[in-house]
Amino acid sequence: MRDKTEIAVLVNGMRHVLGVTINDTLLDVLRDHLGLTGTKEGCAAGDCCACTVLLDGRPVNSCLVLAVEADGVQVTTIEGLAQEGKLDPLQEAFVQEGAVQCGFCTPGMLMSAKGLLRVNPKPSEAEVRKGIAGNLCRCTGYVRIVRAILRASDSTAVCQPVAREK
Amino acid sequence: MEKYLSFREYYAPATQQEALQLLLENGPAGRLLAGGTDLLVAMRDKGLGAERLISIKKISDFGGIGWMPDGGVRIGATTTLYEVEHSAAVKRAWPVLSQAAGAIGSVQIRNLGTIGGNVANASPAADTAPALLVLDAEMEIVSASGRKIVSADRFFTAPGKTVMERGEILAAIRVPPSATGARAAYVKFAPRQAMDIAVVGVAVALKLDGDGRCREARVALGAVGPTPMRARGAEAALVGEIDERSVETAAREASAEAKPISDVRASGSYRRHLVGVLIKRAVKLALAREHAAA
Numbered sequence: 001m002r003d004k005t006e007i008a009v010l011v012n013g014m015r016h017v018l019g020v021t022i023n024d025t026l027l028d029v030l031r032d033h034l035g036l037t038g039t040k041e042g043c044a045a046g047d048c049c050a051c052t053v054l055l056d057g058r059p060v061n062s063c064l065v066l067a068v069e070a071d072g073v074q075v076t077t078i079e080g081l082a083q084e085g086k087l088d089p090l091q092e093a094f095v096q097e098g099a100v101q102c103g104f105c106t107p108g109m110l111m112s113a114k115g116l117l118r119v120n121p122k123p124s125e126a127e128v129r130k131g132i133a134g135n136l137c138r139c140t141g142y143v144r145i146v147r148a149i150l151r152a153s154d155s156t157a158v159c160q161p162v163a164r165e166k
Numbered sequence: 167m168e169k170y171l172s173f174r175e176y177y178a179p180a181t182q183q184e185a186l187q188l189l190l191e192n193g194p195a196g197r198l199l200a201g202g203t204d205l206l207v208a209m210r211d212k213g214l215g216a217e218r219l220i221s222i223k224k225i226s227d228f229g230g231i232g233w234m235p236d237g238g239v240r241i242g243a244t245t246t247l248y249e250v251e252h253s254a255a256v257k258r259a260w261p262v263l264s265q266a267a268g269a270i271g272s273v274q275i276r277n278l279g280t281i282g283g284n285v286a287n288a289s290p291a292a293d294t295a296p297a298l299l300v301l302d303a304e305m306e307i308v309s310a311s312g313r314k315i316v317s318a319d320r321f322f323t324a325p326g327k328t329v330m331e332r333g334e335i336l337a338a339i340r341v342p343p344s345a346t347g348a349r350a351a352y353v354k355f356a357p358r359q360a361m362d363i364a365v366v367g368v369a370v371a372l373k374l375d376g377d378g379r380c381r382e383a384r385v386a387l388g389a390v391g392p393t394p395m396r397a398r399g400a401e402a403a404l405v406g407e408i409d410e411r412s413v414e415t416a417a418r419e420a421s422a423e424a425k426p427i428s429d430v431r432a433s434g435s436y437r438r439h440l441v442g443v444l445i446k447r448a449v450k451l452a453l454a455r456e457h458a459a460a
Contacts, residue, residue: 022176022219045207047361049274058248058277064202065278068176069221112273133360134272 007071012080020067027062038078049134052108059115078107093152101139113149122155175218201279237343243282243336262350266297286336295394296369299386306338322393347374351451353444364389365432368444390424397423417442
């Protein structure tokens with residue numbers, strides 16, 4: 001058994017003091033220590049962004065953050081988006097637009113979108129696409145995701161119309 | 167998925183002295199950790215053995231963006247790529263650097279990865295390198311024997327190698343003041359618009375006089391040689407009147423100066439061709455930039 005280091009993190013508004021090993025990532029801590037399994041591990045190499053969480057408000061790959069380095073930070077995960085049982089407008093828009101298919105990328109996608117709208121409440125379509133450029137989705141083709149993010153934002157931009165699905 | 171990080175010790179020194187001490191004590195087993203976006207992946211996936219990690223993120227002198235007395239800017243090595251991309255000062259006076267930092271990875275990666283890491287890892291394709299080369303940037307390197315300054319031009323020596331020796335840490339990058347009439351741009355070619363490594367990257371900086379003639383030019387190339395490089399023949403060709411012919415000559419010179427390899431991303435001859443194409447695009451983009459002095 002490796003030595004544990006104590007860290008204090010604020011996860012979705014709740015303070016946790018946890019014993020972690022130096023090899024644990026923030027993703028390990030969220031999933032295995034706190035049971036917050038909404039955050040997914042895809043590639044574990046920073047390429048798919050399925051593990052995106054907000055660290056002090058900014059989207060990061062939680063698979064690339066050492067837990068010991070998360071001491072003292074604020075983390076928001078997909079579980080922290082809905083407030084008092086009410087879905088976040090982004091989640092609502094994903095449902096409305098049919099932006100969820102298999103669902104594996106969805107938590108990371110939503111956290112990237114949340115991070116984007118936090119600093120840019122009125123993004124253009126291009127800015128939305130840049131904001132989620134790292135998040136891989138193998139089902140949707142992204143169009144409905146982009147539409148959902150624009151719908152949830154204060155933006156007046158609309159996603160370019162697409163041919164109707166047959 | 168068994169992708170366990172197997173290092174045995176982790177340090178997060180608060181001062182430069184401690185970090186240098188740890189680096190000397192641990193020898194080759196000790197690796198500096200900043201953003202971790204390259205190092206942790208290399209350890210997990212590419213079998214890079216590092217017994218001890220020395221995080222330098224808590225050292226305040228290695229972080230942040232600050233003005234220098236001469237009107238230049240000092241960017242601490244652990245400043246994230248996102249901070250460089252969005253810094254008001256960088257965007258105003260050195261937009262080419264903001265642009266190059268923003269061309270890297272995803273926003274998630276840019277929120278973790280650092281400019282010092284992008285530079286010190288010395289990838290020939292590092293996006294910030296051509297921008298720093300055309301801005302005449304300097305690297306501030308600290309060691310037990312003090313602080314030294316090395317120009318970006320002399321910093322890179324081989325793929326993954328720089329002039330830095332064991333026991334030295336890249337503390338900051340200094341960018342000199344933006345001269346009157348300075349315009350610069352970075353153009354990257356990659357099959358994908360994001361999350362991709364440059365097949366070729368080209369940065370151009372032009373100093374124009376009052377009537378639009380070019381007093382001085384800088385051209386730098388990425389991913390077409392063992393290190394990011396200046397293309398001095400192309401620079402000479404751009405001095406004077408900038409017109410179709412001089413840009414054509416610059417493109418030809420730069421293509422000839424490039425020393426590209428053929429690899430999975432592109433053949434050497436395609437890279438050479440791209441250099442010429444991108445020089446033209448970069449000059450056009452640089453000329454279109456409004457000048458804003460620091």
